[in-house]
Amino acid sequence: MVDFSFTEEQEIIRSTLREWCNKNLPLEKIREWDTKGEIPQSIVKGMANLGLLIMTAPEEHGGLGADWVTACIVAEELGYADISIALPVLWLVESSWGYAVDKHCSERVREDVIRKAIKGDAFIGIASTESSGGSDVAGFRSTARKEGDKWILNGEKMYISGTEEAKNWGGGYFVNARTSPPPPGAPHRGLTGFYLPMNSAGVEINKRFDDMGRMAISTGGFVMKNVELPEDYLLGEVDKGFYLTMEGFDCARILIAAVCLGTAKRVLELGMDYLKERRAFGRPIGKFEGLQFELADDWAELEALRSLTFRTAWMMDKRYKEKRFTPLEVAQMISACKLKTPHFAFDVCKHVMLWFGAYGYTKECPVEMGLRGIMSYCIGAEGATNIQRVVIARELLGKDYIAYK
Ligand SMILES: Cc1cc2nc3c(=O)[nH]c(=O)nc-3n(C[C@H](O)[C@H](O)[C@H](O)COP(=O)(O)OP(=O)(O)OC[C@H]3O[C@@H](n4cnc5c(N)ncnc54)[C@H](O)[C@@H]3O)c2cc1C
Structure with missing residues (x-):
């Protein structure tokens, strides 16, 4: 037997969110943000108050423990309200990468960024792409090497969503860096994931793009010059990023x-x-x-x-x-x-x-x-x-x- 209906709770989440969006995200407001190039932080706080930020994170980590069907209902409603998709982008980048980081991070990273992002007090995103390319992960040039109990990161990330938000609101990125040369035929091996706070010494934003769309969220690039990260900012296992x-x-x-x-x-x-x-x-x-x-x-x-x-x-x-x-x-x-x-x-x-x-x-x-x-x-x-x-x-x-x- 196949049942294609949403649960009563999911229907309530959809209607509550539709009501909130009708009030807070009318199309005139979306046009205003698109022209000004920013999302008011009060809106992000509003979403936090509704429990929408990184909502799939477990309750013990501050999330709702929501399932992905429910997260898709929220995504659909945000896309329906903000057709410029700036706010949905901000929400979904945090929801997906916040979830992935939370799943594989230390308690320290959880305290430093996940719990804050859930409250709307920090931004968390993904910085994978480099100026040399995004699709070919074997071509990534950023590196991380272990020195004593620290990791030293060098490289450049480009076309990254939310660089200005991460700088202004606090928070940072899931970054990929090469920790070992890839074995022949397995270019995806030898990369490692880290949490990189944007206020780390050695991180410098070197680009803000003038995008054609979703103007209210920034896209930029940054360099990492001998950035020192503590061992517990490593995500998951070395070489398995x-x-x-x-x-x-x-x-x-x-x-x-x-x-x-x-x-x-x-x-x-x-x-x-x-x-x-x-x-x-x-x-x-x-x-x-x-x-x-x-x-x-x-x-x-x-x-x-x-x-x-x-x-x-x-x-x-x-x-x-x-x-x-x-x-x-x-x-x-x-x-x-x-x-x-x-x-x-x-x-x-x-x-x-x-x-x-x-x-x-x-x-x-x-x-x-x-x-x-x-x-x-x-x-x-x-x-x-x-x-x-x-x-x-x-x-x-x-x-x-x-x-x-
Ligand atoms: C608005 C915007 C926001 C972004 N935000 C982020 C972000 O927050 N974090 C982040 O890490 N990245 C971000 N990106 C970058 C995005 O992930 C990359 O654009 C994407 O991975 C593709 O990489 P590329 O642009 O370097 O294209 P390339 O990898 O250089 O590819 C160029 C072209 O070649 C094609 N191509 C490549 N390989 C193959 C293949 N094997 N077979 C057939 N065709 C192929 C591609 O489809 C593409 O058309 C963002 C991009 C945009 C446009």
Whole structure:
């Protein structure tokens, strides 16, 4: 027997959050943040008060112990409210990487950042990508070496979300650094994960990008020059950071899928209102089948992708709680969600912009914020589109068919 309904508690979380978003995140406010380039910290504190920050962390660590289906409901609602996706990005980066760090960190790191981030008093993110590339982990140049009881980190991280927030609010990053040369044929081995506080001596932000979208959260780069980290800032095991990174990516990618679907749903609703309201040739433009059919196709795809995404979140919960499904089975499904949802949401924004005609090309119309924001996930934040295809094809054909091995 298959039951596709959400629990009563999940429905309450959705309606409470929708109410909070209607009050605090109207589209005029989103436009204001998009123009100013910042999210008010009071909003982050508001989310903390609702228990939404790193909500999947266990209760004993300050989280709600929420499951991933519930986290996806929250992601969908935030994507629905903030179609620029700046706030959803901030929330999901913290939720996924905060969860992964919390799972593998020492009590000291938990005190230093996780508990603070849950209260909205610090930011935690992922700093994996380097200026030489993000997809090819074997190409990472950042290094960590052990000296006495300390780790010394050197290198540069680039295209990193939240660098200004981490500097201004406190907090830091999950970083990857090479601790051993990779054995032949296994480029992913020899990387180690660390928690890097942004206020460490030797860390310097050297770049803030002028992004095309999600303007209210910063993207930047930083250098690490002989940064000393204590032993208990090591995450998981030495040389096994790749696996931890993949765990964080899985969590981030499923939340991205739900955010993209929330934004697509909202934009489609904005479009539907316009189809009824705008008139051409003496009738509402929604009477024209050319537009109706596009709407119907988009709605059908939205429902199909929602089923895929929530089923995958359910699989994640089964994996974590009951060890049902293998990590690779779940990763394949998550990559399917990350492969499809950003491009679908982008197409919806494009369709609806066209329905809006000239108005759609102006900043008086909110939809262009969605198009710009969603593009970041088409390009590759939390993993390029082709890398999702690589993950899926690897599971379908077998490891022997990985092109770069
Ligand atoms: C707005 C934004 C925010 C970001 N925030 C963060 C962050 O917070 N932390 C972080 O660590 N990174 C972040 N990133 C970086 C992101 O993770 C990388 O963009 C992504 O991993 C891809 O790396 P790259 O951009 O270097 O592209 P590359 O790896 O150089 O790839 C370039 C192109 O080649 C393709 N390609 C690469 N390998 C293959 C292959 N094997 N087969 C087929 N095609 C391939 C890719 O799909 C892509 O189209 C962010 C990116 C953006 C756009």
